[in-house]
Amino acid sequence: MSRQTTAILIERHGPPEVLVERTIPLGDPGPGQVHLEVAATGVNFADLLMRAGLYGTVPPMPYSPGFEVVGTVQGIGPGVTDWAPGDRAVGLIRHGGYARDLIVATPNLFRYPASLSAPEAASVPVAFLTAWVALFESARLRDGETVLVLNAAGGVGTAAVQLCRWRNIRVIGTAGSESKRQAVVDRLGAAACFDSAGDWGAEVARLVGPRGVDVALDAVGGRATPMCRSLLAPLGRLVFYGMSDAMPARKKNWIAMIRAWLRTGRIHPLDLIEPNASVAGIHLLHLHAKESLLRPALEQIYQAVTAGALTPLVDRVFSLDRAGAIEAHRYLHDRRVFGKVVLA
Incomplete structure (x- = not known):
């Protein structure tokens, strides 16, 4: 039987309450891919626009929003040599981050400082990049x-x-x-x-x-x-x-x-x-494929974080489930945030 995971999905457009939690197929990592068990995912205003039907480039519904995730590598696909099970990683993805597990291509994976918690690491990529x-x-x-x-x-x-x-x-x-x-x-x-x-x-x-x-x-x-x-x-x-x-x-x-x-x-x-x-x-x-631009930039950002020159600002952490995602979206809509909101 194929593996499955849980994810928060957009099945129709509307207010935060349209978000649903479903069990979805996961599959196995293919060549150049890893299985990432998600510990935290950043919430961005673009996620709210997707849910409301105001975002330009989205996959067919149903789909999961979420551009940035942090987790632990659980398995690797053929040809993967620079990642191993147990490695901690940041993933910068086009969508799908509101999930417990993901299959991520290695060009979209980045290492982050061990001094950061998962929510802190997840608050960095989209905002700082x-x-x-x-x-x-x-x-x-x-x-x-x-x-x-x-x-x-x-x-x-x-x-x-x-x-x-x-x-x-x-x-x-x-x-x-x-x-x-x-x-x-x-x-x-x-x-x-x-x-x-x-x-x-x-x-x-x-x-x-x-x-x-x-x-x-x-x-x-x-x-x-x-x-x-x-x-x-x-x-x-x-x-x-x-x-x-x-x-x-x-x-x-x-x-x-x-x-x-x-x-x-x-x-x-x-x-x-x-x-x-x-x-x-x-x-x-739309710069997602420009690894030559994003990787050195994110590496410099995390180096500055390690040196204390930059600080990930996590305002609130909500649970990585339907209730938490709804509350996170409401919190952003109400313009109460200072820094970032994270699901974990």
Whole structure:
């Protein structure tokens, strides 16, 4: 009889309660694959968009969300020589992470420091790699520049602020509550953090003056995008990697989506000439096959974590089952998180 495991699946779109727990076939690892017993999986805002039917690239339903997992190798397929049963590993996958067991291709496996717990290790890959690619690959961040990070208290936001401070880059953030704003400054080292629901554009402009900001990371969209563009210095770069403004509630809202889309606006190439501005987009899943980019980046990130220069920020750990996944999604929808949410 074939082996089986349990997984949290999306069988239809809707609020968090549509998530279901099922027994599914597991199979055996094939050439270049391992069987990974999952100890923890990171929860990302993209998981919420998948569940609501707002994410672009997804497999046919039913499927399990989850891009990043941590676990122990239980078995290896033919030709695997660099992993052995008992090894601890991080897996960066396209989907399927809300499961107790996975079959993972070895190019998608990474080692992580023994000093980290499974939830800590699982909180790193998506957040820090997204921030890394945005800052160092797309924006080509340089010494002496100033960075604006929207949603600085979220998973990617806290990672981006930490990466900037690691490189001694001045960083300014936005966040939704006073406690989060204070933590972004006091715990993470941002120069300032303004209310994301207020007139933060004017406050940033007063702080930086006519010089502007060199890089803006925007995962919000809506009115935030033109505000970011207006703050860019000459040769400034706007990096866009999400539109949380399109999903302010726990389920799809067409009015909110249309409003966010219209407020974000369209950017014509000619509009970028006079301000000497650049606009880029980041979608980490579509870099999934670029091992030559992601592996050295993640290795450097984990080395910095080991050295104490970067810190995985696990806000809450929920159980890796249906009830835990539902509560985790609700927690992210309510914008209560500082750092990352993990299932374990």
